[in-house]
Amino acid sequence: MSRLSQNPLRDPRDRRLPRVPEPCALVVFGVTGDLARKKLIPAVYDLANRGLLPPGFVLMGFARRDWGDGDFEQVAREAAKQGARTEFRDEVWQRLAEATKFIPGSFDDDQAFDQLAQSLKDLDASHGTGGNAAFYLSIPPSAFPTVLKQMERTGMANNVETNSWRRVVVEKPFGHDLASAIELNKLVDDVFTAQDVFRIDHYLGKETVQNLLALRFANELFEPIWNSHHIDSVQITMAEDVGIGSRAGFYEGTGAARDVLQNHLLQLLALTAMDEPVNFDAAELRTEKRKVLGATQLPKDLARYAVRGQYDQGWLAGERVKGYLAEEGVAPKSRTETFAAVRLDVDTRRWAGVPFYLRTGKRLPRRVTEIGIIFRKPPFLPFAHSDTEELGANQLVVRVQPDEGLTLRFGSKVPGTTMEVRDVAMDFLYGEAFTENSPEAYERLLLDVLLGDASLFPQNEEVEQSWRIIDPIEEFWASGRRPELYRAGEWGPRGADEMLARDGRTWRRP
């Protein structure tokens, strides 16, 4: 922020000028991986194409390949061409290509890291990066300790020693339980200062998720009824139609709860339930999220309110798909869950008595993420019972993806001579009412890292809070029965429906 106030050409009222980071290098470890090729490199290209990268920007790859700068540039070019959201323009890529470097080496190769540290110094002279660098760890968590130790050894993580900023970006999973998360946080925070660590939860980069804050705190309409007096329950769903694909190695030891529930769904819960922050600084936002996560409680009876499932073979979108156990690389008697549904309660004055139902799963009928706020039924209806038979509860649905937007459902009179009331929907579709294309989540988050804006990144304490919530569920499941099977293409196992039926509710069909 200080940079903005120092530069007389940057005026907060001047919103045409984009936020452009200082000159810097982005160093991607594991640059040959899926994430780097499908998301990161296209995001870098899109940023460049939108003119959001500084003149002195360098993209650096580090991986165990016998490549030169040119080989890497070729691969990156292909990746950008395929994955970019914006039009691919040769002249933009040409500028980026001139600032593309590759350093071959394995993570335990001292020499390669020495070379990297030297390159970062040299880049200041050759490209004017000012020594600034962000390290993106797109690598398996098992490789973290080695890489971080190397960074510590070479001093490349040190802001003071390098007289510049050095930041690190970590992808999920942030550990696999509370103990491992604490260990990982300690490891990273030892090498980098805590404020220079950016944990990416790409859901928080989505426009609709940020809009949730605007919706709640910029309007007079919603916040007064955003509490247990008017809200009956909240349903947060993240459904995927795909199976585990080739990720069996990772997924077998993880499962749906650790993969999705612990991070994405709990973050969505926190943003839905949190109180108004004092302002939108990273620290204030985190304070409010931390309070909510701290107040979030598991139900006492986990057998009734924590359901897990595993997909069986079935038909999805007109195609026959394998069951989880038949997927390649999955143990024949695997107990890993591909579906998880839990009820959580937020013990605060605002939310007491309002259950939050969270569910996620693979091989569900369609890919959709949404937050459904289900309102209470009116205490009294001055209509004949038969007139309002088809009237449901009012709902406000935040569609995170796809068709980003909002839906408000309420009752309306059916045209005709009788007083019949039925549910109708009022829709706000992002793509229709605005204007700019929403940037990809990675684009936004990468830019925030380079700008040093941490408001959309969960902090270590939030991560630890989330594990505190998830751990008991995992323990309970580990000692219990096998996950309940559900047919691929169904909305999860019967147990999930029974869980809500017990509370006299049903899942919304997203």
Added chain:
Amino acid sequence: MTALWDTSGSAVIKALAAERRQAGSVSSGLALTLVAVVDERLVTEAEQAATHAAAQHPCRLLVVVRRRPDSPEPRLDAEVSVGGRLGPGEAIVMRMYGRLALHAESVVLPLLAPDAPVVTWWFGDPPHLIAHDPLGVIAGRRITDTMAGADPIASLGRRADDYAPGDTDLAWTRTTLWRGLCASAFDSLHGPVHTLTVSGEPNNPSRALLAGWLKSRLGVNVALEDTRGPGVTGVEMQVGADTVTITRSDGRTATLSRTGHPDRAMPLPRRELGDLLAEELRRLDADETFAEALEATTGTSGLSLRPPNRAHIWQDPALDADPDPALTTT
């Protein structure tokens, strides 16, 4: 698409409603209404640009073409399309003949999207006084293009005299990429500002506005250097011990040089009209930075303090010695 010949405003409203029903987009959200005031010769170009901008900003596009003011019979021809050749939104192209051209607002007012902002864009020589054109009076934001006039620098002075908050000019939009580069360069510059030079074509209004902006932000006089263009060709800044120059002679790629640093090439294209228009539609409130840059360029002051609303000033181009170009038609 519905084409209506020698029609009335009410028939156009009905045709729009019918087109909307047919397209099934009755509930579609409209961010704004864009009124484009265009000369017949430029209609195709304006339509292309507006279609491009409308793809990014869902809007109702009303193209108004004023024709043959001397024609004895007033007449309205209209083409109504929803999701047709003019992009995904709703578009109406209207040709107004005879005296109707002076009362275009009578057709346009009922066609504005309810409670959505109105933006009026003159494509061609900008009006002398925006208040002369009722289509400018009803708009919350008004886009002119001094570059399109015969004498752009004089036109810029007229814009300052006529300015009201909510006015903007495409010559200013053309400076955005330049301003972004200057601001990034300044991020790493320290110390007092010694000299500033902006070079470009002598009659280029963007060069004047870019210099005005630098002057208003840095409080230092800016020297102007004439080159053969195209457009703005360079900025030189001597700040502290550093000299930074940004040069662009081919209208496409800029070179950034700084003492003690290697040269860097960056794309800096002259943007298409549609892109410029899309940038303008992105914000719908008054642009104070533009007002300050315009003040510094033209030596005026207090532009932001003027009332944002105008009252219509009647001018009959047939009787006036100096008819306003917005009302003169072909």
